[in-house]
Amino acid sequence: MSSLQELPPRTLRPVLTWNGVFLGARKALVLIPGLVVFAVAFGAAASAKGLSLLEAVLMSAVVYAGVSQLVAIELWRPEWSWGAIAGLAIVTATVNARMVLQGASLQPWLAPYPRLVNALHLFFFTDANWLIGTRYHADGGRDLGVLVGAGFIIWINWVLATVPGYLLGSLVADPRRYGIDLVMPIFFATMIVPLWRGRRAAVPWIVAGIVALATAKLVEGYAFIITGALSGALVGAFRDDRA
Template sequence: MSSDLKPEPSAATQLTLAGMRLGIRRVAVLMPGIVVFSVAFGAAASAKGLSLFEAVLMSALVYAGVSQLVAMELWRPEWSWGAIAGLAVVTATVNARMVLQGASLQPWFVRHPRLVNAAHLFFFTDANWLIGTRYHGEGGRDLGVLIGAGLMLWLVWVAATVPGYLLGALVSDPRQYGIDLVMPIFFAAMIVPLWRGKRAALPWIIAGVVALITVRLVDGYAFIIIGALSGAVAGAFLDDPA
């Protein structure tokens, strides 16, 4: 178990290559789903008329996963300022959860230099947030786990965009192959060890219920941020000050 880099909770914050290797190992299970989703993005970008260079550049610089697929759904041959603003609002809504996720880990990486934090936050995703949260909960303090997982995901995402673009619409809909279930299953498996009892589960339940209600009542992707904020507010009120 020593190879899992689980120091005592009082251990100093650190950043090591060993931690990066651990992050890579822990995120490896998610790679098949990431590849298929990236291929789907590449195919969608090709169908929308983007060049291969533009598609790869978008994956490398935007690196927003689901938001890139959402952007392709809203993509149009001609743009107005209103259309650009609409696309920005939608993708910002989808990605707003990252604000809360980053804030939840802030006590961990706050001691690192701003340049280090800026670099690892660029590679910050749902997957390495969950891996980092579980690792931190186990007593780990090596920021390399977050960076290693995020960097590997980024490399695979960018690389898989190329065959997706070249293959066109062959895998344009991940749901056709059930690949859309990879992320929910991965999250469920990783969240289980974070169980803190029935009281701590209540914010999760509230967030889920509110998100489900919102998706029925409001078009678009508002359910993501409304559900997340509902869970965060519930957690704040239920948190034991002791």
């Protein structure tokens, strides 16, 4: 058991300190190489779709949505209709729906803080610092600065790495030739390793993968994201209810 868990309950009250911010930043450093390659992939894809360097960097800085940015770029088109905009919104909302559950899992930790503080750190909220935060919280940590620091350092590197990715994309005619399109699935595959809870818990993942692959073979476009996510969620909910 960690020393934090051995402290009296009054010392575990929610706090936000600079020490926590620096600790979160240090914890995130190990993820930076993979995230940089991920951002480079986005920058290259943005260049291939005809976005300007400024547009690509602004998307990384303001939208800051990782996989949703890559999905949006894949669906990007020179001319837009309301139907195309609606389709893009539905797909990206489905991809980001996981954030609802991730945020809910941290709600007991975040609830005591002012809305302004939560709004600030939730802007920097990603899968990576959620994973860092949940493991830190499970070990007894309560300093919200860990989430803020991890999120901020990841955001900085994401924005900066978009630039070389964009420049690379302008030089490489086909990014897929160099395996850049594999960055996203590899990154998320490694992210779920610490969440492994045995074979029983893997069933929803397997079902989601099979349904997504079948949908991708049968239906054009990105319907596989929606069907895979919904099928995995339903199987997980059903198994949890029976348990």
